[in-house]
Amino acid sequence: MLKKKSASFFTLKLVFVSLIVSALLFSSIASAAINQPPNYPMYDTANINNESAWNITNVHDPEIYKEGSTYYLFSTDYNVGGAATPGIQIRKSTDLINWTWVGYALNGVPTAAKNWTGGVNVIWAPEIVKLGSTYYLYYCVSAFGTRTSYIGVATSSSITGPWADQGEVFKTKEGDAYTANAIDPNVVIDSAGQPWMSYGSFFGGIFITKLNATTGKFAASGQGTLIAARSTSVDRAVEAPNIIYNASQNKYYLFVSYDSCCNTSNMTYNVRVGRSSSITGPYLDYNGNAMTNTSLSPQTEVGTKILSGYGFAGSDGWYGPGHNTILQDGSSWYMIHHARGEANKDWTYLHVRKMLWSADGWPLVSPERFTGEEQRTLSSNVVAGTWESIILDRSNNGKIGSSNVTLLASGKIGTESSSNYWTFTAPGTLKLYWYAPGQAPGDYWIDTVQMIEAWDWETSRPTYVYTGLNQSGTAIWGKKISAPILSGATYKLVNVASWKSLDVANGGTADGTNVQLWADNNLAPQMWKVTMNTDGTYKLVNPNSGKALDVAGGGTANGTNVQIWTDNGLSAQKWNISLQSNGTYKLINPASGKVLDVANGGTANGSNVQIWEQNSFDAQRWVLLPL
Structure with missing residues (x-):
């Protein structure tokens, strides 16, 4: 069993009862696709005390649970503008993209926890799990920077509460018999159905212990088994454990966060992972180092780093991503964590990222936040172009910048004469070979990465990304x-303008069938084979019909309709594809000098497509995504 509740699988059988119904389905049934994300404002001082508008703002130490079709997010009491309201923040979503504020799980800090910690009035790092028919909401209260800490639990028959406090799970203080710190609880269900709790932070490290499935509390006294630690040379900085079991790999994966979550002058929080065949470890990283190894120097070599501060060109970066949780939702996996904006690192935000798996069973995190993308079969046509690359150097836990890499259609990297090259294997495995004679194994460093569609948050358009590891375990x-x-x-x-696709209405195949906008569904009426003509222009042929994108009647006036028509080689079916400075394209019909345009700047499904004189509006700009 997995710690998080998995989504149910449903099989949808479509019966095509008529040609009309079949055609309509081409435009109306959508598979999951990239969506334009909501425009949640950064550093929103206007709503600094308006909790209902926080959405993804003020999220710290997130924990997620799916109940039915709704995702519930629980997080630390945090308020960038002042004292936080104690009680565990709750948000919800139906798509992991759009989030709404719900309220608080608890009415303040439970009395026993507050008394133990000397009056601390904030709850950190909640955990939510269902055991049997009961929901267990774990909370922790700690005097910051000390071992004076308390993990408690509240129960409910409903994910939305009300919650009844069940008191202490484990508590620590200087001078006790323990080395552990009672903070950052995480519950995982092992392959036999037994619940366990991992917990801990600076000081003694990360521990795991068996839970009583009836009470949700420790099954035996003591602090449990040590599974991760760091040396005093790095201030023993490890915390926020999250363990999952991947049944396909028959392994447990321990995610932890290194360094400081909250030092805004030196923000180096980052996520590391190790794996084990046993829930109690040992957990080993990609290079076989135990996560408990405190003697290896430098300590940054311990743990496979898969997420850290980063910045792509053209926008502010992100600092301190960490304290993650992992969600398995059917066959899809996600990493949920917080991060801080570069312009003001006091502000924390929720990030959700698609998580993939390497062929040899290591988790890989998307470099862009989730907007609905799925991992599906791509072609080698996707590869050629200029990419921004980020190497998540294990020794650099600050913000890591990008550099450009050009992948040529010939399979070379950089130039045709280069010894560097790439290969591609469907459904989406790209290998980049970097020639380093005498340094790399077999003289080549090999980056083995997985490619998916994604939303480019920095330039606000769809694109492709890749994520993977090289032979040394560097992400x-x-x-x-x-x-x-x-x-x-x-x-x-x-x-x-709309992030909707050029579509043949109702999947039609007849001459004169209209062309329109429709929500991206990855079906054949939204696919266009682009072929260069001998004069340097292009024709665009819809593979569903074999017919070409055509200006009706060869018209040249503003508003002339665009349709499909039998390929005839005439100027009405020729298009110049002009790259714009922002990476988008205009499609210009050479017969009229006018461009492919969405009528009246429409954004709704069914908006008509026409030609119009060139202007600066987004209705005339297109992103071409190879398939």
Whole structure:
């Protein structure tokens, strides 16, 4: 069993009762696709005390649980503008993208916890789990920077409460018999159905102990088994354990956060992972180092780093990502964590990222936040272009910047004469070979990465990203920022104003069928094979019908309709594809000099597509995504 509740699988059987119904389905049934994310403002001082508008703001130490079709997020009491209201913040979502404020789980800090910690009035790092028919909400209260800490638990028959405090699970204080710190509880269900708690932070490290499935409390006295620690040379800085069991790998994975979560002058929080065949360890990183190894120098070599501060070009970066939780939702996996904006690191935000798995069973985190993407089969046409690359150097836990890498259609990297090259294997495995004779194993460093579609948060458009590891266990990220038009490749054309796709109405195949916008569904009526003509222009042929994108009647006036028509090689079916400075494209019909345009700047499904004289509006800008 997994700690988090998995989504149910449903099988949808569609019966096509008529040609009309079949055609309508082409435009109306959508698979999960990239969505334009909500425009939640950064550093929103206007709503600094308006909790209902916080959405993803003030999220720290998130914990998630899916109940039915709703995701509930519990997090630390935090308020960038002043004293936080004690009680555990709750938010909810139905898509992991749009979040709404719910309120507080508890009415203040429970009395026993407050008394033990000398009057601390804030609850940190909650955990939520269901054992049998009862929900257990774990909370911790700690005098910051000390071992004076208390883990308690409250129970309810409903995910939304009300919650009844059941008191102490474990508590610590200087001078007791323990080395552990009673903070950051995490519950995992092992492969036999037994619940365990991992917990701990600075001082003694991370421990794990068996729970009583009826009470939710420790099954035996003592602090449990040590599973992760760091040396005094790095201030013993490890915390926020999160353990999952991946049944397909038959292994347990321990995620921890290194360094300081909250020192805004030296923000180096980052996420590391090790794995084990046993829930009590030992947990080993990619290079076989035990997560309890405190003698290896430098200590940054212990733990496979998969997330840290970063910044892509053209926007502020993110600092201190960490205190993650992992959600398995059906066959999809997500990492949920907090991070701090570069412009003002006092502000914390919720991040949700798609998590993939390497062929040899290591978790990989997307370099961009989640907006609905799925891992699906791609083609080698996706690869060629310019990418921003980030190497998550284990020795650098600050913000890591990007550098550009050009992947040529020929399979070379950089230039045609280079010894560096790439290979691609469907559904999405890219290997980058970097020639380093005498230094790398077999003279090549090899970055093995997984590619997926994603939303480019820095430039506000869809793109492709990759994430993976090289032979040394160093995480590699990439984001595609531009690409040549490949003759013969198939593309989606996504309009910048609406982020909807160029679509053949009702999946039609007849001459004169109208072309429109429709929500991205990855079906054949939204696919266009782009082929260069001998004069340097392009024709766009819809593979569903074999017919070309055409200006009706060869018209040249503003508002002339765009349709599909049998390929005839005439100028009405020719398009110049012009790259714009922001990485988008305009499609210009050479017969009229006018561009592919969404009528009246429409953004709704079914908005008509026409030609119009060039202007600066997004209705004339398109992103070409190779398939």
